[in-house]
Amino acid sequence: MQWTSMLAIYFLFFVFSAFVLLPFGVRTHDEAGVEKIPGQADSAPVEFRAGRLLLRAAILALVVTALYVANYINGWITVEDLILWGPSTGAE
Structure with a gap:
């Protein structure tokens, strides 16, 4: 696999990781006991920490990419393993 493909x-x-991790660790104003600004949504976070989110997403993406590349090299899970229906390839 080329390095550009891995990138x-x-x-x-x-x-994908950033969007999955987005709702975790968020506290609303009601949960934090902080006064809301008039017109503010009830679900708005008290403090949005983009740096922490990006760091967590980068670490998770690194782990998942490493697993993906390791699977690509070693062939642990192939396309044939993912076929759940259709004609069987072996004896029954």
């Missing part, structure tokens, strides 16, 4: 796969996992 593209890492970027895809990074974006």
Whole structure:
């Protein structure tokens, strides 16, 4: 696998990880006991920490990309393993 392919796969996992991790660790004003600004949504976070989110997403994407590349090299899970229906390839 080329390094540019690994970089593209890492970027895809990074974006996916950021969206998956977005709701974790968020506290609303009611949970924190802080006064809300008039017109503010009830679900708005008290403090949005983009740096912490990006760091967590980068670490998670690195782990998932490493597992993906290791699977690509070693062939632990192949396309044939993912077929759940259809004609069987072996004896029954």
